[in-house]
Amino acid sequence: MRESEIVWNLVWTGGVYEHLRYFAFSLFDQTDSRFRFIANNCTPDSLAAMQAFTAATDRVVETVVHDDPRMVPHGAALEPILRTRNDGEVFAFIDVDIKALAPFTAGFLDTLATASAVTSGSELWTEANTLAEGEVGVGGRHFYDHDGFVYGSPHCALYRRAELLETLDRWGIGLHCGNQTEMPDATWAAVQHAGRDKIAYDTAKVANVLFQVDGHTLVHEENESLLHIGGVSHYLAPPQFDFATDKTDGEFDGEPAWTVHQGIEMRHVLARYTGACLRAAADGESMPEVDGEIDDAAREKLEVVRSEVASMVESARPWIELTGE
Numbered sequence: 639m640r641e642s643e644i645v646w647n648l649v650w651t652g653g654v655y656e657h658l659r660y661f662a663f664s665l666f667d668q669t670d671s672r673f674r675f676i677a678n679n680c681t682p683d684s685l686a687a688m689q690a691f692t693a694a695t696d697r698v699v700e701t702v703v704h705d706d707p708r709m710v711p712h713g714a715a716l717e718p719i720l721r722t723r724n725d726g727e728v729f730a731f732i733d734v735d736i737k738a739l740a741p742f743t744a745g746f747l748d749t750l751a752t753a754s755a756v757t758s759g760s761e762l763w764t765e766a767n768t769l770a771e772g773e774v775g776v777g778g779r780h781f782y783d784h785d786g787f788v789y790g791s792p793h794c795a796l797y798r799r800a801e802l803l804e805t806l807d808r809w810g811i812g813l814h815c816g817n818q819t820e821m822p823d824a825t826w827a828a829v830q831h832a833g834r835d836k837i838a839y840d841t842a843k844v845a846n847v848l849f850q851v852d853g854h855t856l857v858h859e860e861n862e863s864l865l866h867i868g869g870v871s872h873y874l875a876p877p878q879f880d881f882a883t884d885k886t887d888g889e890f891d892g893e894p895a896w897t898v899h900q901g902i903e904m905r906h907v908l909a910r911y912t913g914a915c916l917r918a919a920a921d922g923e924s925m926p927e928v929d930g931e932i933d934d935a936a937r938e939k940l941e942v943v944r945s946e947v948a949s950m951v952e953s954a955r956p957w958i959e960l961t962g963e
Contacts, residue, residue: 639750641743644671644796645699645725646732649715652875655684657916658734659691660950663957666697668738668863671730675701676719679709681881687961694960709877712792713814713841720803720813729799733759735870735912736794737950742863746796754801754854755846757781758861759793761868762939763905775838779868781858787834788850788858792841793866798854805849815844865946873909904936912943919951 646669648662662673675688675698685703692698704715720729728750736759749756760767764779771784778792806812809825817838818826825848829835834847846856875881915925925948928940 639727639747641670641747642672643726644669644728644730644743644747645674645723646671646730647674647676647716647719648732648734649676649678649712650680650684650688650734651678651709651871651877652879652881653681653684654734654871654874655680655688657874657913657920658870659687659957660916660920660947660954661735661737663954664738664950665732665736665742666957667953668741669743671743672696673698674719674723674725676715677701677703678715679704679707679875679880679882684881690961691957695957707882708880709875711814711816711841711877713812716841717812717814720799724799727799728796729802730796732794733866733871735867737865737867737946738863739865739946740863742861745859745861745863749857749859750796750798752855753857755790755795755797755849755856757791757793757795757846757856757858758864759791759866760860761793761866761905762942763868763908774836776834776836776840776843778840780840780843783834788846788856789834789843790846790856790858792843793868794861794864795842797849801852801854802845802849805852805854806845808852809848811844811848813842813845815839865942867908867912867943869905869909870912873906874913904939907932907936908939908943911940912947915944915947916951919947 646665675692677685677688688701692701702719704710704718716731746756761779767779767781769776769780769783776789780789781791782788809828810822811825815821821844828851829844829847832847832851850856918925925944928937928944
């Protein structure tokens, strides 16, 4: 497989395109692959901007508007694309708050030479990607179980498309299968038999369990050419708001519900600071300084964000100019 044969699917929500497009442009700079934009309850302005950009370049194959007028979970936004678009041997997706620091696709294709799927994308905000023994929910950040089982990542993934569809169809599930009530009894029994029965699962986690039950190989590997902030879309466009209507005027001036959850405080800090840096850089203003009242580990992460956002916005100018901005 060649990089140019891969189509990466990007899911956009609310009004995030205006600022998170800089991440996408960094991906364009570091691969010969093409991309698809999926609009998931986007503001009218964001949708128009995506469509204009798609018309201006052959790097984006199309902008697809999800049928459901509400914002749907990530896996549910990807599912129709998997079913209705055949981009070749590989089905791939990547989060819109991942920056490419260097060429990144070739290594994944090397892994697919011997594996059926490969995932990546550890978040900058977390130090642990392993589900602790006794935890009952498999979050997006949980790439491994405590015994080493691979749950994989919902942030960046490439699957052999035919094998993924075979597993989903055999077990009667979709990429967004979040709990026992969303799967047939026989499927739940198989998940239990595999020792992975939990109360809740993030995007593709159940599919990844059954993918391996079916004998397919799923590999998780970190790619040093990618920097994933994590949680920025959920911060800028919380799922509980309707951004496609005038109900919110495409704006959100409060705090998402998840910011009060314990154990992910750094996710909130980084997402909020990333949003502030992106707004400032895009408007030609000075980015906010890093708060001096935080510990050294947090300060280091925030300095990374500040530096990478600045370089990302600067290098994006040729892409911005495609639509006459």
